[in-house]
Amino acid sequence: MIKKHLTACxxxxxxxxxxxxxxxxxxxxxxxxxxLTPQRFYVHPAEHDQPARTWTSNQNGFTxxxxxxxxxxxxxxxxETEKTGEYAESGINDxxxxxxxxxxxxxxxxxxxxxxxxxxxxxxxxLQTMVLPYITSAREGVRYLGKLIKQYGSPEGNGVLFSxxxxxxxxxxxxxxxxxxxRIPDDAYAVTANQVAIQQVTFDDPDNFxxxxxxxxxxxxxxxxxxxxxxxxxxxxxxxxxxxxHYNTPRVWFGQRVLNPEIEQxxxxxxLPFICRTSHKISVEDVEYILSxxxxxxxxxxxxxxxxxxxxxxxxxxxxxTQNSHVxxxxxxxxxxxxxxxxxxxxxxxxSPYVPFFANVTDTDPxxxxxxxxxxxxxxxxxxxKLSMIVESHYRQFIEQDVDYVTAAxxxxxxxxxxTLAHVAQEKLSGDDLVAYLTAQNHAVTAAMRKTTxxxxxxxxxxxxxxxxxxxxxxxxx
Numbered sequence: 403m404i405k406k407h408l409t410a411c412x413x414x415x416x417x418x419x420x421x422x423x424x425x426x427x428x429x430x431x432x433x434x435x436x437x438l439t440p441q442r443f444y445v446h447p448a449e450h451d452q453p454a455r456t457w458t459s460n461q462n463g464f465t466x467x468x469x470x471x472x473x474x475x476x477x478x479x480x481x482e483t484e485k486t487g488e489y490a491e492s493g494i495n496d497x498x499x500x501x502x503x504x505x506x507x508x509x510x511x512x513x514x515x516x517x518x519x520x521x522x523x524x525x526x527x528x529l530q531t532m533v534l535p536y537i538t539s540a541r542e543g544v545r546y547l548g549k550l551i552k553q554y555g556s557p558e559g560n561g562v563l564f565s566x567x568x569x570x571x572x573x574x575x576x577x578x579x580x581x582x583x584x585r586i587p588d589d590a591y592a593v594t595a596n597q598v599a600i601q602q603v604t605f606d607d608p609d610n611f612x613x614x615x616x617x618x619x620x621x622x623x624x625x626x627x628x629x630x631x632x633x634x635x636x637x638x639x640x641x642x643x644x645x646x647x648h649y650n651t652p653r654v655w656f657g658q659r660v661l662n663p664e665i666e667q668x669x670x671x672x673x674l675p676f677i678c679r680t681s682h683k684i685s686v687e688d689v690e691y692i693l694s695x696x697x698x699x700x701x702x703x704x705x706x707x708x709x710x711x712x713x714x715x716x717x718x719x720x721x722x723x724t725q726n727s728h729v730x731x732x733x734x735x736x737x738x739x740x741x742x743x744x745x746x747x748x749x750x751x752x753x754s755p756y757v758p759f760f761a762n763v764t765d766t767d768p769x770x771x772x773x774x775x776x777x778x779x780x781x782x783x784x785x786x787x788k789l790s791m792i793v794e795s796h797y798r799q800f801i802e803q804d805v806d807y808v809t810a811a812x813x814x815x816x817x818x819x820x821x822t823l824a825h826v827a828q829e830k831l832s833g834d835d836l837v838a839y840l841t842a843q844n845h846a847v848t849a850a851m852r853k854t855t856x857x858x859x860x861x862x863x864x865x866x867x868x869x870x871x872x873x874x875x876x877x878x879x880x
Contacts, residue, residue: 410434412595412653412719413505413563414689415570418734419588422683425741426570428563429689429729430502431751432478432491437722440481440783441491442773443746443759443766446535448474448496457532461487462557463522466550472535473497476744476761478726481773487527490534492728494761497538498566498742500730503529505561507598509576513639516624517577520555529560540564540571544583544612547573552614555579561594567732567741573612574600576639580620583612590677591684593657593692595719597650598640599676603633642672652702652716657692669702669716686729686745686756687812693727694720694751705752705797720752722790727751739836740826743819749786753793753804755811757851758819763841767848785852789859796866807858811851818847 410433418426432441449472458465460483476493480486492502504526524532532550537543543564555578564571573583576598584600586592587610592599604611605618621627626638647670655669661680696718701708704718720727729745742761747754748770765771773783793804822843825831831839 410596410723411505412593412657412693413502413561413572414591414593414657414692415563415565415572415586416591416684416689417570417586417588418568420591420679420684422685424734425731426500426565426567426734427684427686427689427729427731428500428502428565428570429693429727430492430505430563431693431719431721431724431727433721433724435723438787439486439723439725440773440775441478441725441748442481442783443476443478443726443748443770445763445765446475446477447764448472449535457528459487459525459528460484461527462525464524464528464554464557465522466524466528466532466554468532469536475534476759476766477530477534478728478746481775488531489527490530491726492730492744493530493534494730494732494742494744495534495537496762498732498738498761499534499537499540499543500563500565500732500742500744501530501534501537501543502563502728502730503533503560505563505594506596507559507561507574507576507594508596508641509559509598509639510641513577513580513624513626516626517579517620519557519559520578521557523555523557523578524550525557526560529562540566540569541585541612544571544573548581548583548612548614551575551579551581559598561599565730565732567734567738571612572600574598574635574639580614580617580639582614582617582635584676585610587677590679591661592676592678593654594676595650595653595657597646597654598636599654600635601637601676603635605633636676646672648715649717652697653719656695656697656700656719660692660695661688686731689729690727690745690747690751690756690812692719693729694747694754696720696752705794705801720750722750722794724751727756729756736823736827739832740823740840747786748783750790750794753790753808754786755808755815755851757847758815759844759847760822760840762837763844764837765841767845769848769852782848782852785855785859789855789862792859792862792866796862796869799865799869800862803858803862807854811854814850814854815847818843818850 416427473496475495477490570586652669745756
């Protein structure tokens with residue numbers, strides 16, 4: 403059986419009318435089982451008229467033909483693919499379709515008894531590679547993946563995020579062949595965390611729901627619906643266990659608490675809503691805050707001052723095993739050739755900034771593209787993880803400086819995006835000239851952040867050297 407990214411990840415999805423600038427947002431922490439699973443960030447080129455090829459997973463043996471034509475796309479795979487699998491995880495393609503895969507979810511044994519998982523089916527390690535290069539919209543992404551699951555089956559439960567400039571979709575694959583996808587309403591948001599999230603399904607509403615063929619009959623024939631009324635996907639296929647209430651539901655509770663602080667909810671409730679609305683517009687920075695959080699300003703913060711039994715009660719959102727955190731943004735107020743941005747954090751999100759990368763580019767900086775397996779002094783992955791370790795090692799002494807560093811970076815990076823878009827509009831750049839300019843800007847922001855982060859990290863190390871307990875103050879008169 404495939405070595406899955408066990409019980410990991412937290413996701414946030416936001417419709418275009420719920421954001422401050424009208425863009426769509428899908429975001430996720432890619433949490434692996436181990437604290438260190440190095441990743442890299444690169445551009446996979448478009449492919450045309452390729453000879454017949456086959457994709458084979460080195461994790462579970464899944465095999466399928468690859469189409470001869472595919473779109474260019476961004477990807478964040480593992481470095482040791484021969485050992486840990488591809489896991490391309492997150493990216494945006496030529497058509498400004500964003501995809502993040504996957505949010506691990508778990509079907510209950512009642513449902514799995516009648517449609518068990520398929521051991522060599524389409525798993526997370528292959529999923530992004532098999533779908534993102536071949537779709538032109540978020541809705542098509544759901545359909546395309548649904549056909550693959552019907553043909554090959556799934557060896558695990560997965561939640562998959564899709565978006566384009568108009569729509570945001572969340573798809574949950576819960577058994578070997580059955581799934582439901584729901585469109586996040588334009589004026590709404592959703593937070594998910596390793597538990598089946600979708601609730602009431604409306605089967606005669608194709609604008610907002612898609613589902614596997616025969617799922618209604620499957621549920622009816624096998625007596626899987628526990629409710630007197632309605633068709634609640636979470637109740638029918640999901641779990642509600644003691645582990646859920648310590649590991650999963652508190653993260654959803656905190657995300658909703660950030661965006662709806664006026665609503666009182668139980669962090670261990672199994673009935674937290676999937677579709678939510680808030681009275682204020684949501685920004686990229688709001689989503690970044692959720693993904694970088696650890697129950698901040700609550701008794702449950704493992705880095706806070708609450709009682710020990712509360713500080714260790716719930717699994718936080720940001721963790722040391724978050725290998726990449728991303729916010730995939732597609733704007734509606736600029737032309738499509740510059741509308742998509744990938745905000746990427748390669749450090750522990752609690753201590754590191756999200757760097758914006760325009761998607762319409764031909765490559766990424768070598769410091770992102772060529773991450774080595776072991777710690778070095780060049781790559782972005784290891785630079786930000788080094789910073790994260792140093793801040794946490796002297797948390798009380800360093801956290802205020804780190805907050806200032808991240809806050810200043812947010813302003814600088816937001817300015818960088820605005821100035822880039824303004825220059826493109828002023829110079830009326832298009833075609834290859836635009837692609838070359840956006841690629842250069844991605845390299846420029848990488849270099850600027852490298853200098854800022856290296857200087858900041860060096861300053862922390864210098865200060866840390868004065869905090870050693872191997873010290874002694876001798877009277878100068880002795």
